[in-house]
Amino acid sequence: MNGPERLRGARADEISKQIADDIVLGRFAPGARLDEAMLAGLFGVSRTPVREALKQLAIQGLVVSRPNRGSVVAELTPEQRDRMFEAIGELEAACARYAAIRLSAAEREHLSALHAQSRDAMRAGDVDLYDHLNHAWHQVIIHGCGNPVLIEMTLGLRHRIAPFRRSQFRNVERMSASYEEHAVIIEALLAHDVTTAQRQMRAHLVSARSATARVAGSEPGKTAPT
Structure with a gap:
């Protein structure tokens, strides 16, 4: 190209x-x-x-x-959005479970570095940068699960739901909550704690779903183009 x-x-x-x-x-x-x-x-x-x-x-x-x-x-109801979050929560929870076992030393180091950078973005209130780092952070865990089938399924759904996940950070307080949730997940991953990693990743996506629901539709709609 x-x-x-x-x-x-x-x-x-x-x-x-x-x-x-x-x-x-x-x-x-x-x-x-x-x-x-x-x-x-x-x-x-x-x-x-x-x-x-x-x-x-x-x-x-x-x-x-x-x-x-x-x-x-497209017509996308809140129920359809919730079902997508429910599904991605299960998929990413499974990725976290296997990543706790299979992440390489380099991937663990990269994950920690991204977390440190996201702290700086959070403190600066930089929504776009935090969203970028959040995406990269999740990508490390997804690829780190080491299961090509699970990776393909997760990335496919993650791409569909990305705009909704991005919207949650319009609430600056959500960045702080997200960062703290990431900290718990990283601790579990570094400790090879598969149960906690899976449980906390699922809880993280539940929080993201709730934050997205609060933001969606909260701003006045513009006149639909004809």
């Missing part, structure tokens, strides 16, 4: 993330039409990265693409 292609890809990722946040926070209501020309003007880009962003959102289940009719915001 050459330079311009990488730039377009990065721009599409950025646009996808912004639209996802708007959907999760209720700024684009379920059923709202996502017009490519309108979005291109909003972001100051051509329609190409917008089209790619909408494809990414369709894969995540946040957007429904209709042949020859454009894209609309």
Whole structure:
């Protein structure tokens, strides 16, 4: 991939993330039409990265693409969101259980380093950086489970639920709670305590689900584009 292609890809990722946040926070209501020309003007880009962003959102289940009719915001009920959190909680809990046994020394060191960096991000109130480090932290544990089938399943669902998980950190207090929950999980992982690692990771995702539910829809919705 050459330079311009990488730039377009990065721009599409950025646009996808912004639209996802708007959907999760209720700024684009379920059923709202996502017009490519309108979005291109909003972001100051051509329609190409917008089209790619909408494809990414369709894969995540946040957007429904209709042949020859454009894209609309998907209908996702709170119950459906809760079921996704319930499932990812079980998958990541299983990853933590096996990671407690299989994490390499280098992976354990990396996990601790990410935790230290996230502390600095939390204290600075840097939501974007904390979210980035949080994602990387979970990735280490998921890959550290050493089970390719479990890794594939977990990453697939994690990608779908990522916008909802990211929204929880709009409540700055949630960053502090998340950091403390991570500390307990790390302690269990470093101690090779499979039972505590599994239990605390599941509890961590339950907390994330509750925090997301409090944030979702808390901001006034914008007028749906037509």
